[in-house]
Amino acid sequence: PLWDTEDLLEALVDTSLLESAAPGRYRYHDLVRLYARACADRDEHPPTEKEAALSRLLDFYLSTAARVYAIERPGDRLVDHLEPTTYEGLAFTDRHEAQDWLYAESHCLLACVRQSASSPTTLRRAVDLLWASLDLAESGANSKEYEAVATLLRTAASKTGDVRAEGRAANALAYVHHYQGRFDQADREAESVVAAARSIGDPLPVCWALNARGAIAHYQARFGDADEHLTLAIALFREAGDPAGEAAALCNLSRIRLATGRTEDAVRMARKGADMYEEMGHALKGANGRYALGLALTEDGQLKAARNQLREALAVFADSRQRLWEGMTLFRIAEVDMADRRYGAAAAGAEMALTLLRGIGGEWRRGIVLTVLGRALDGIGQSGRARVCWQEALALYEELGAPEAAEVKGLLGRALAA
Incomplete structure (x- = not known):
């Protein structure tokens, strides 16, 4: 019961075995946590007690993360396709409260997913918890940790032959690669999701993987493929309600x-x-x-x-x-300002976008922002700074083999000729 639990926790705070970081939140000192874990590994009899505790925690996280997802995305059917849970999670009164919980719990949540990867009885719930917590990857706040855990789950599912879990873990990986601008890797993962999920009749991953493949094909200027993937995704989403x-x-x-x-x-x-x-x-x-x-x-x-x-x-x-999308939206507003010949405003917006996208979004996105920033700087007469932006963008595009390199070469050529 909640009140008994709180009394126990407060007793541990009184004896300095726990710290209370905020009302209702408790944490171990690092050394105490390591010692507690060693004691649990050594002393739990039978060992299934520890496994059962982890399973209850996983249930709590999955149920609560599903509620966060539902309050953020009303009408989204993902929550109807997750593994069932026995234990209820937390309820939230508004989306801000739900977001606060998800980001505050992110490291513990991902640690729980990682620890649950080794058991076939918890693997599917761990994969679904990762999928329901996609905001942690999309925002850029926890993308590296999220990617490492998704890779671990995909490997674990492959070893156990769990096609459903492997396909869903690959779906999470596809989205991480997509957000980080690694489009070839993202497309390979999404393609594998479609094949795996279709083979076992798991419809929602097929829909989302096709949607991802369409977006990726757009970035790679494969517009015919993109149209095909997205048209099919629309039909399948509609069929799935x-x-x-x-x-x-x-x-x-x-x-x-x-x-x-x-x-x-x-x-x-x-x-x-x-x-x-x-x-x-x-x-x-x-x-x-x-x-x-x-x-x-x-x-x-x-x-x-x-x-x-x-x-x-x-x-x-x-x-x-959502720092990634905040940065990209600033960039798009800069494009509007460029079209409106408001070059100073466009330069300021593009510079803010670059700052927000530092370390997230991948090099392709950095390249498109640098290209527009160069155009804006050129528009206000700062041609030297414009050339520096275009040179950096060109280096990024050439390393990626991106088609945008030709456009930037043209900008540089005209700038040097002038």
Whole structure:
């Protein structure tokens, strides 16, 4: 019972075996924790007591993380496809309280996932906990630790022959690689997810992997492949009764329509995706919808409307601690300012984006921001600084083998000729 537990914890604080870092939160000193773990390994009889305790903790984390996911993403069907739990988790009154819990618990949660990887009885729940905690990777706050744990789970599932767990762990890895700009690796993982999940009839990973493959193909300028993946993802999300997933794929498909010159289609699709999120009360992913709509409106020349959509998205991303998307939205606002010939504002926005994206998002994203920053600096007469930006962007693109290298070479060539 809760009150008995609190009395025990407070007694341990009184004897200096625990510290209370904040009301309702307790922690070990490092040395005491190591000693406690050694005692548990040595003294627990039978050893299954320790395994049962870890299983209860895993249940608590999975149930609570599912509630965080649900409050952040109303209408998203992922929570209906997770492994069942016996023990209830925490309930939250609002999304900020839920976010606070997830980020405060991130290291402990991921440690629990790591420790649960070695047992077939806990492996599937550990994988689903990782998937339900995707915000830890997407925000950039815990992406390296998240990636290491996802890799461990994928290996463990492969060794035990658990195709469901392996496919879902690969899905988590695909998204980490995607967010970090490692598109080839992301696509390989997502392709393996589709094959594995289809083979056992696990529908939701197929939908999300196809959505990821479409977004990745867009970044690699494989627009035909992107269109095919996303069109199928929309159909499968619709079949699964997952309107949030359908909205995500629609917003991604709108970017393919933009890239292939079908601006009217792009605006329509992005607006539909954003409206679907709005109807579901989907604040965080609704910001992704506004982001997509802002891009489409920019290309359509509706600059004021585009700036409004992107600023609204920016406020949500900042409030939700999504540093990656906060940085990318600042970059997109800088693109709007460039189209509006507000070069000083564009330079300031792009510089802020670079600061936020430091260490997250990958080198490709850094390259596109540097390219726009160079254009903005050139627009305010700082041609020397502009060339430095383009030279750095070119080096990044050439190392990645990215098609954007040709554009930057052209900018540098014209700058040197002038």
